[in-house]
Amino acid sequence: MSLFIGTCCVCLFSGEMFIPYYTGRVIDILGSQYQPNEFMSALLFMEISLTFSLGGLLLCAISAYTCRIKVKLFGALTKQEIGFFETIKTGEITSRLSRDTNLMGRTVCLNVNVLLRTFIKTLGMISLMMNLSWKLTFLVLMETPITGLIQNIYDTHYQRLSLAMQDSMALANEAANEAVSGIRVVRSFNTEKQESRRYDDRLMDTHILKTRRDTVRAVYLLGRRLTGLAMQVFMLYYGRLFIRSGQMTTGNLVSFILYQSNLGQSIRTLTYIFGDMLNSVGAAGKVFEYLDRKPNVSTEGKLQPDQLTGHISFRHLNFAYPACPNKTVLQDFSLELKSGQMTALVGPSGEGKSTCVSLLQRFYEPQDGEILMDSEPLKSYDHRFLHKKIAVVNQEPVLFSGSIRDNIAYGLADCSLDEIQEAARKANAHDFIEQLEKGYDTEVGEGGGQLSKSERQRIAIARALVRQPQVLILDEITSSLDTESENKVQQALASCPNQTLLVIAHRLKTIEKADQIVVVSGGRVQERGTHQELMDRKGSYYKLREKLFTEGNSPQR
Structure with a gap:
């Protein structure tokens, strides 16, 4: 022309x-x-x-x-x-x-x-x-x-x-x-x-x-x-x-x-x-x-299996962020996340917990080692399929301008209102949404500014749950929830017995109920086991609990 x-x-x-x-x-x-x-x-x-x-x-x-x-x-x-x-x-x-x-x-x-x-x-x-x-x-x-x-x-x-x-x-x-x-x-x-x-x-x-x-x-x-x-x-x-x-x-x-x-x-x-x-x-x-420019993290995978258990394996990972290539964050890191179990990552800030989440989302590629899901490398999976099966809720959720319905169904073109409401109920968000003048059609404002931090957090949880993910990652989400909301969210998560759950949290109640607690320090796995097993060892987890997890109560043994 x-x-x-x-x-x-x-x-x-x-x-x-x-x-x-x-x-x-x-x-x-x-x-x-x-x-x-x-x-x-x-x-x-x-x-x-x-x-x-x-x-x-x-x-x-x-x-x-x-x-x-x-x-x-x-x-x-x-x-x-x-x-x-x-x-x-x-x-x-x-x-x-x-x-x-x-x-x-x-x-x-x-x-x-x-x-x-x-x-x-x-x-x-x-x-x-x-x-x-x-x-x-x-x-x-x-x-x-x-x-x-x-x-x-x-x-x-x-x-x-x-x-x-x-x-x-x-x-x-x-x-x-x-x-x-x-x-x-x-x-x-x-x-x-x-x-x-x-x-x-x-x-x-x-x-x-x-x-x-x-x-x-x-x-x-x-x-x-x-x-x-x-x-x-x-x-x-x-x-x-x-x-x-x-x-x-x-x-x-x-x-x-x-x-x-x-x-x-x-x-x-x-x-x-x-x-x-x-x-x-x-x-x-x-x-x-x-x-x-070709992205350094490939999205050319084609694998879309009909059945997925969500068994995750971190195998001998070495990783440094592209912005700081000389600072190694993970060193020979290995970890198993089993289907139907809740794994909690604990440890001081900056030791590699959130990095594990970023690698699991394929934001980055490790310099050495690999991450497998159901014995297949993550990069082998179709990009869209992978991010529907792995959902993440962050401590500071990001909402986009639009209605609550649009934010919960974000990225899902064929999501019905019933599915959105069911996910909102599991996230303890349905009641406060129904009390709004326009309900699910209420505008959240730029960055969700018209909602409180707790409300934004629950909508973010609903956005993750509506996808019915096989692997759910919760990164410090309970810090913005009251006790009632936290209990309801935990009950909703317990209703998905085959789901792989990875939690990064500092609150004692959340950690105690995990099937596996992993202490991460210096980019390595220092300890792993149940709450009682780690408390009996009186090692790294015991010291962290005494320092970070006590919420004004005497330590429970």
Whole structure:
């Protein structure tokens, strides 16, 4: 489509090239003996040329192309591994999606088409001008190297100041975002004026850079116009001499002047587009780099068994996060999660418990070792199938803008209202949802901000349970639940005897009921066994319980 519209635009501008020529013909006809037929023919050709000059379809092609690139880039980004988002800043990703895709669309569609049609139009005008007066044509073309030099100097300074201004604007926005997001801290420490001054300083830096950039542009425009004006003076002077000597007619000079004006604009357009394309190539390169990037965690698995027990095996794992490759988090880590049993991971913070959950979700790939489910490597399973069979509820649940129903059924296109309500009952969320004015159609707000932390937690639990997962992971979820809600959730989980349950928790009651308690320290399994077995050993678990798990009661033995 882009090629078709580009061809149409070339035809349109080919028609435009003849408008100055027939304008001169009309002047010569009116200045000599009037010939009605010749006069009407010249007007007819001018009308046809103007008609063929109507355009605008190219803008539709640019918009469609840019939208398609944005969608493809967003799809490619969402397929990347979690480590990618930990090493690449959010601002850079959003810049690629917004700014660079627009630059790329302009480069591929607009600039290429403008360059093509302007180049053809320029060659056509030079040919017609040579036919009118080759001497004046050579005089006019002397402007080209001067214009190119001015444009090159301008591009260098303008782009440098534009980039500096964008960075300064980003710092100003960052200052405003920090103040707004941390408004409670700002109010508590009475630093409103300090934050205002900081924001004002950032804006002033941006204003200074913008003033410099606009000054450079003003000087550039002045130099370009003075150059064009000087060329027009020379052209009129020599044109008058050529008319007196009979080398040109008045109409030819008028046509030549019109061509010269258009030619100057075309040459300036060519130099600008060329510089702009060089600037946009870098942006396009970044977009293509992300489009072509293959995620380090493969999602090419095909396995979708009809029966799944959910037996998980961690075998001799060694793992370090991509952002800190020199810091080993798990070392020779081995663990069995049996179907129908509850396994609790305990230990100090930062020792590898949540890392086990991340690896089980295939957010990362271990450097050594493997994770098996039903004796098959996790990477062998179909991506969508795996994440339906393994569900996770985190301590800080993430809800999306939309209704409660949408959040519970998130990712499930064929989930019925009955299934949603049943999952909400198991999560002890149905009663409070029914008390809301719109029930399950209630909007949760951005990030679930219209709900309390406990309500968000229960909706997140319902979102996991509605999938009927074979493996359920609960990461510190009971910290936001009251005792009644916790008991109901535990009863609901107990009603799924064949489910593999992995719990990371610090609350004593949750740990005591686990079939297997695993103490993780230093990225290794230090101890494992039931609550009573570990208490009798008086080892790592016993010490942790005394330090972390006592909730104001005397230790139970």
